[in-house]
Amino acid sequence: MPRAREWCATIPRRFADEDDEGGTNTVGVVSEQEIAYLPATELVAAYRARALSPVEVANAMLRRIDRLNPELTAFVTVTPDLALAQAKAAEDAYARGDAGPLAGVPFSIKDLTPTKGIRTTMGSRINPDWVPDEDAPYVERSYAAGGVMLGKTNTPELGWKGDTANGLVGATHNPWKHGKTAGGSSGGAAAAVAAGLGPMAQGSDGAGSIRIPAAFCGIYGIKPSFGLVPQYPASAVWDLSHLGPLTRTVRDAALCLSVVAGADARDRLSWSSGIDYLAATDGEIGDFKVAWSPAFGGHRVAPDVAAATAKAAESFAALGCEVTEVGAPEIDPWPLLDIMWSTAMAGYFSTLTDGARAVTDPGLAAVAERGSRVSATELAAVLSRRNAYCEQMRRFMLDYDLLLTPTLPITAFTAGRDEPDNPLSNPDMPLNWTPFTYPFDLTGQPAATVPCGFDREGLPIGLQIVGRWKDDVAVLRASAAFEAAHPWGDRRPPVD
Numbered sequence: 001m002p003r004a005r006e007w008c009a010t011i012p013r014r015f016a017d018e019d020d021e022g023g024t025n026t027v028g029v030v031s032e033q034e035i036a037y038l039p040a041t042e043l044v045a046a047y048r049a050r051a052l053s054p055v056e057v058a059n060a061m062l063r064r065i066d067r068l069n070p071e072l073t074a075f076v077t078v079t080p081d082l083a084l085a086q087a088k089a090a091e092d093a094y095a096r097g098d099a100g101p102l103a104g105v106p107f108s109i110k111d112l113t114p115t116k117g118i119r120t121t122m123g124s125r126i127n128p129d130w131v132p133d134e135d136a137p138y139v140e141r142s143y144a145a146g147g148v149m150l151g152k153t154n155t156p157e158l159g160w161k162g163d164t165a166n167g168l169v170g171a172t173h174n175p176w177k178h179g180k181t182a183g184g185s186s187g188g189a190a191a192a193v194a195a196g197l198g199p200m201a202q203g204s205d206g207a208g209s210i211r212i213p214a215a216f217c218g219i220y221g222i223k224p225s226f227g228l229v230p231q232y233p234a235s236a237v238w239d240l241s242h243l244g245p246l247t248r249t250v251r252d253a254a255l256c257l258s259v260v261a262g263a264d265a266r267d268r269l270s271w272s273s274g275i276d277y278l279a280a281t282d283g284e285i286g287d288f289k290v291a292w293s294p295a296f297g298g299h300r301v302a303p304d305v306a307a308a309t310a311k312a313a314e315s316f317a318a319l320g321c322e323v324t325e326v327g328a329p330e331i332d333p334w335p336l337l338d339i340m341w342s343t344a345m346a347g348y349f350s351t352l353t354d355g356a357r358a359v360t361d362p363g364l365a366a367v368a369e370r371g372s373r374v375s376a377t378e379l380a381a382v383l384s385r386r387n388a389y390c391e392q393m394r395r396f397m398l399d400y401d402l403l404l405t406p407t408l409p410i411t412a413f414t415a416g417r418d419e420p421d422n423p424l425s426n427p428d429m430p431l432n433w434t435p436f437t438y439p440f441d442l443t444g445q446p447a448a449t450v451p452c453g454f455d456r457e458g459l460p461i462g463l464q465i466v467g468r469w470k471d472d473v474a475v476l477r478a479s480a481a482f483e484a485a486h487p488w489g490d491r492r493p494p495v496d
Helices: 004-008 032-036 040-048 054-072 080-096 137-144 187-194 211-217 250-260 303-318 334-349 354-358 362-372 376-397 439-443 472-485
Strands: 075-078 106-110 148-153 177-181 200-205 220-223 242-247 289-292 322-325 402-406 447-454 460-467
Touching: 032 054, 040 080, 040 250, 054 075, 054 080, 054 106, 054 148, 075 187, 080 148, 106 137, 106 187, 137 148, 137 200, 137 250, 148 187, 187 200, 187 211, 187 242, 200 211, 211 220, 211 447, 211 460, 220 250, 220 472, 242 250, 250 472, 289 303, 303 322, 303 402, 303 447, 303 460, 303 472, 334 362, 334 376, 334 439, 376 439, 402 472, 447 472, 460 472
Parallel strands: 106 148, 106 200, 289 322, 289 402
Antiparallel strands: 075 148, 200 242, 220 242, 220 447, 402 460, 447 460
């Protein structure tokens, strides 16, 4: 597809307007599919060029959701009245010349994140009709920037697993192959973006929940440095959780981060960088020192994934980087994450009534039960070892600007399953199938996934790009350089 300025020149202006002779311009014709896959940056350019109307784009997105969501189950709640009102406000703002950076851009919010006046189920049957009376900071900032809210996307209960299925609406399906998982826990967000149901979606990531679904669905996802995007209310899993965008292009993610990043008084751990991430995305990476770890921690990787990610890592040398193959830190992060997650869930469960526990996802209940058997002394020891792991990774990264790994050792498995049924699984380590993502929730480092190929079934494969803590610019810049060298934007799943 031509880029914005070229594409805008190929169609008549979309707003009714007087021409030089006092007549009215003819409204051009753009297909729903063309609109659906335009990046946010190109939508904004088209709005500014008066080549598209935010209202018509919102209507196109809503029609598309109505048509495709019954098969995908990406959205739990759709908000057409709000979307159209915000789209009209954006259209008026463009006419006045004071449009915000996301004016008219459709986006969605994960159903774990509170939205004032909009049902927020958290994927749970405990309180499925909860309507918050306050927006999360991410939502407030997206609204203030002129974004158009399409609705809430599906999540497993409390975001507890790497597949998006729950007892309320069922499983989210991968747009590349129905019956395969979209990943989790931001699976609804990833499926929506991949299927052209909005160019931007908000996700959260406490063990890989942005990067897992983004990799499975063949899109871009970034977990920013911990604290860069404020989180309120606080996550049930403490400082493991990060908020960030899922998009089809790197520049869209950078645009979103420029809007939602920055300290908020309600999150005492949040901080501001003052960086325009969209502008900072441009730049050379030829002087970067890059560590490539094909099996970070010695984990098994499926052959198709190993081949695709190795080829992708090699391309960084072609971009001028100094690439060195490395192993992994000595400390095993799995026991740390397992105890932190399970005790957090045990704490949550301790507040529930017997009736609420009875309708909880059995897999989540088992995690909480395991956590309830951990003593305070054991948890304190784990938190101390976590600090040691973070320091070990900090020292490791002193020698490198970036670390590359496969995002996942496998491709998408059967939708609705808690764990994949494949030879890489290990019953003693439930997250064995995603060993490359959760280490960086423990350390708080920025980590992104870029599409880098497909397996023999036509399912997407992702390469993970990890940076030093607070060096989100390096991750975005490297992601953009890889995207420019190996563009993926024209690849579309077979949903139309």
